């Protein structure tokens with residue numbers, strides 16, 4: 001027999017890549033929310049969400065959108081969370097479960113907890129799935145299939161609230177891991193935030209060089225550089241907010257990376273072939289490990 005929907009009335013705030021993927025999934029499955037409310041304040045987004053038929057109710061005002069909802073999921077850039085929380089807190093229904101998909105977790109607790117009304121349950125989350133595309137047309141229902149979702153629940157969170165968020169992600173086909181926010185922020189700093197910082201930087205450096213030399217450097221880019229440009233084409237608002245809200249862990253990883261890059265540079269300068277080979281071998285090994293885990 002089909003399971004009952006996880007939520008009676010679920011409000012998704014932010015209908016970009018991630019929010020519209022959850023909406024599409026909820027529409028397709030029918031067992032995530034009985035009624036789906038979509039809220040987006042971006043220019044033309046609410047109209048597009050209506051055109052695409054992604055929700056039963058479409059709003060642009062977050063306070064109005066969350067009224068009477070037993071589930072609310074924030075899918076906007078993390079820099080918007082404090083302002084959004086101030087707007088929705090007075091309207092959250094007692095007993096509601098509040099979750100999110102933000103890429104940083106220490107900042108989410110910092111921004112949401114102080115205004116959390118008594119009786120509303122916060123279960124922060126982060127799907128480790130995405131693409132370089134953004135907006136309501138970019139989403140797809142299978143985005144989370146076979147991917148990890150990291151939850152960073154607070155001690156003492158009501159088990160029933162946590163179970164609802166876990167059920168949502170299980171129905172999305174995801175695997176769930178639990179971590180404390182500081183560990184989460186360190187892990188994603190190395191596997192997600194630093195790679196983006198490097199990709200944005202390498203593109204700027206190549207662009208500077210092209211301007212200095214007046215050569216069409218980019219037309220000679222084969223697949224190595226192109227792989228970086230895919231990552232570097234990601235959304236400006238989202239990544240500005242990620243960098244500014246995971247400052248400490250990102251700067252720590254950047255410092256370690258810079259030391260290691262200098263060491264490799266030194267080996268190149270002094271012709272230390274063994275050191276260079278070792279670094280290349282480690283890269284190849286990590287790629288093989290990811291392929292074995294089917295994540296490459």
Ligand SMILES: NC(=O)c1ccc[n+]([C@@H]2O[C@H](COP(=O)([O-])OP(=O)(O)OC[C@H]3O[C@@H](n4cnc5c(N)ncnc54)[C@H](O)[C@@H]3O)[C@@H](O)[C@H]2O)c1
Pocket residue numbers: 013014015016017018019039040041042043045062074075076077078080084101102103104126127128129130131132133134135136235238242
């Ligand atoms: N893109 C990814 O690969 C990825 C992966 C995992 C988690 N995340 C996280 O999920 C969240 C959403 O990312 P995305 O890629 O879907 O972004 P996106 O840019 O595709 O969509 C964000 C949407 O939020 C809307 N929005 C912004 N401020 C708002 C506000 N105050 N009120 C209502 N709507 C508002 C925008 O109009 C936009 O439609 C971010 O916190 C991001 O860090 C992103």
Ligand SMILES: O=C(O)C(=O)C[C@]1(C(=O)O)C=C[C@@H](O)C=C1
Pocket residue numbers: 102103127128129130131132191192193231234
């Ligand atoms: O696939 C991509 O392009 C992504 O950037 C997805 C990605 C990542 O870095 O892996 C980006 C941000 C997230 O918070 C989680 C996933």
